[in-house]
Amino acid sequence: MTSSQPTILAVFAHPDDEAFSVGGTLAHYAQKGVKVVLACATRGEAGKITDPSMTIADLGKHREAELKRATAALGLPDPVFLDYHDSGRYERTRYDDSLALMNVNPFAAELKIRELIAEVKPDIMITFDPHGGYGHIDHLVIHRAAAAAFFSTGNVEGGGPQRLYFTALSVEAAEGLSRMGQDLDPNIYGVSENTIAVKMDVSQQAERKKAALVAHGSQTGPNSRMGQMSEEERQTMERRMLGTEGFAIGGTRTGLPAFPLRGLFDGLTGFEGVDN
Structure with missing residues (x-):
């Protein structure tokens, strides 16, 4: 399903998911002229407000605005919303x-993503890994729906996206989340180094990624896990988050020229210069 312009479709569950996991990569490719479409399943209506100075009457509307500011900081167009609710x-x-994502028929969510694929015609899709990063039910549902849409669109005219990537949390990064208070086993939620197909150097996008995180102020305030970190913990987190982002292969309709790959488009016919 190759379009005239190289295109990435990233599908996540909540506003801020993109900034933490793939913000640097999306900013990198947008700067290289790739069309980047971010689809967000919900508006984060059931999130926890972590900045006590904020008075928010409609959290979904507020977080929608935060996500638009975050995508602008990353150099992306406004996001597309799938209009489900945060569980x-x-x-x-x-x-x-x-309408909470955990209560939605997964085939209905898959159909929405299929319709978006038909409209956007992405060459690359990105979504959560099978553990949903840290196990949030909405992350798991959107992983299943996006992965299913990748596979089922292989039968449509044009053949669907060429590759599907999953965000890949290293064991070291999972250990960091565990120290931040997430109840997870790093050896389950983290992946081995030889699982990571693409390790993106996003250090040149550090300021854009920081700005995107700051844009999600209701979720990154003083009462958030980030806000309660010591300076040493914050520096460690920033070093990991702002330097590299990893991806595993979720599916492919083409052969791989090497492993690991130089970038998301490595080896795709017609896009040889994108990852140079």
């Missing part, structure tokens, strides 16, 4: 909300 976590879980 929340812990005491904020929305069990009775029929």
Whole structure:
């Protein structure tokens, strides 16, 4: 499904998912002239406000605006919303909300993403890994729907996207999340180095990525895990997050020229110069 312009479709669950996991990579390719479309399944309506100085009447509307500021900081167009609701976590879980992503028929979510693929005609898709980063139910649902859409669009005219990438959390990064208070086993949620197909050097995008994170102020305030870090912990996190971003192969319709790859487009016919 090759378009005239190299195109990436990134599919995530909540505003801020993109900044933490792929912000540097999306900014890098946008600067190289790649069309980058970010699809966000929800508006983060059930998130936890972590800045007590904020008075927010409509959190979904507020976080939509935050995401638009974040994408602008990364050099991307406004995001596309799939119009589902945030399922929340812990005491904020929305069990009775029929539009909460955890309650949605996964085939219906897949169909929405298929329709977006038909419109955008991406060469590359990116979404969460099978553990959803740190296991959030919405991350798991959108992983399943996006991966399914990649595979089922292989049968449509044009053949669908050429490659699907999953965000790849290294064991070291998973250990860092664990120290930040996430209840996860780094040896389950983290992947081995030989699983990482692309390790993107995004150090040149550090300031853009920082600006995108700051844009999500309701989620990165003084009461957030980030806000409560010591200076040493913050520097360690920034070194890991702002230097490299890793990706695993989720699916491919083409052969790979090497492993690991030089970049997301490495070996794709017609886009030989994108990763130079």
